[in-house]
Amino acid sequence: MAKYIPKQYRHIFFDLDHTLWDFEKNAAETILSLYDSYELHKFGKFTSTDFYKKYSYVNQRMWQQYHEGKITQKELREKRFELTLTKLGLEPEQIPHGLHESFLTICPTKTAVFPYCHETLDYLKEKYVLHIITNGFKDQQAIKMASSNLNQYFTEVITSECAGCLKPQRQIFEYALNKTGVKASDCLMIGDSLEADILGAKNAGMDQVFFNPEKKKHAQNVTFEISCLSQLKHIL
Ligand SMILES: [Mg+2]
Numbered sequence: 001m002a003k004y005i006p007k008q009y010r011h012i013f014f015d016l017d018h019t020l021w022d023f024e025k026n027a028a029e030t031i032l033s034l035y036d037s038y039e040l041h042k043f044g045k046f047t048s049t050d051f052y053k054k055y056s057y058v059n060q061r062m063w064q065q066y067h068e069g070k071i072t073q074k075e076l077r078e079k080r081f082e083l084t085l086t087k088l089g090l091e092p093e094q095i096p097h098g099l100h101e102s103f104l105t106i107c108p109t110k111t112a113v114f115p116y117c118h119e120t121l122d123y124l125k126e127k128y129v130l131h132i133i134t135n136g137f138k139d140q141q142a143i144k145m146a147s148s149n150l151n152q153y154f155t156e157v158i159t160s161e162c163a164g165c166l167k168p169q170r171q172i173f174e175y176a177l178n179k180t181g182v183k184a185s186d187c188l189m190i191g192d193s194l195e196a197d198i199l200g201a202k203n204a205g206m207d208q209v210f211f212n213p214e215k216k217k218h219a220q221n222v223t224f225e226i227s228c229l230s231q232l233k234h235i236l
Contacts, residue, residue: 007207009236011182012124014154015167015191016134019211020117020229021144026110030103031055038096045089055084067166073137077104108143113150114213116230121153123233131156133176133189135166135196156180167193168200177204190232194220209235 017023035041035048046054059080065071071079081099086092124130130153134141138161145151156179160166163175177184184205191197192211198220201208207223215227224235 008186009188009207010128010186011131011180011188012128012236013131013133013158013176013187013189013201013206015189015193015197015211016132016141016144016150017136018192019190019197020113020121020150021148022112022114025112026144027056027059027107028052029110029112030107033106034099034102037102038099040096043090043094050088051084054088055080058084058087104140108140109147110144111148113148114229116228118149120229120232121150124236125153127236129180130154131158131176131180133158133167133172135160137161167191167196168203170200170204173200173204173206188223188236194218194222198222 014020031052032048035051040046040048040051062071062076062080062083066073066076077100081103082092082095085095085099121130132141132145132154134157136144136159138159141157141159145154145157156176158172158176158179160172163172165171165175167173173184173189177187187206188209189197189201189206190209190211191201192213194210198208198210209224209226209232210218210220210222211227211229212218212225213227226232226235
């Protein structure tokens, strides 16, 4: 049997949200702080936990609609709180102004990252060229990276907004390869989404690492799978 020789990657692409930057934790903290600062308890209709749960549900559905091209970025940002609070029983005229602006201002300044994020990136940056490919918006992603002290590790930050297309579309990976001047076979893509990151990278000819902290079952054939960022040291 031929001896397995680990492939020599040169460039590593990371997804940002839910892979490095702990989106759930940061959004939850923000939503709970908005409940207090906008005194939403005064309506007596829902708790801060209800508010967070409903927001998460609405937000996820609206992102899906955004990915399907059914709504715009502006509609996503402006309607998610309106819809959340209407579903929780408020009349449209009771909905406080400025919630979505406050969310957009506060959330990206939150600093939670996944365990071993900085330690692993410190290790990897000595051996590889690191980049980000994210489906987020350019302004928001830049603030998140600065707040959580991630800028120091990455050479290129490719956002869907700059590339004009979203993961898993092949074009965003090609845009990233062009921008960095490397071949797909020299790259590895690390992300938490089987669709956007793993399938997208695979179709673009890149090997992939599926970051699966909840150890969800799946049937996708992936190059590597990890449940903690520290495991990257064993692969790379
Ligand atoms: Mg992600």
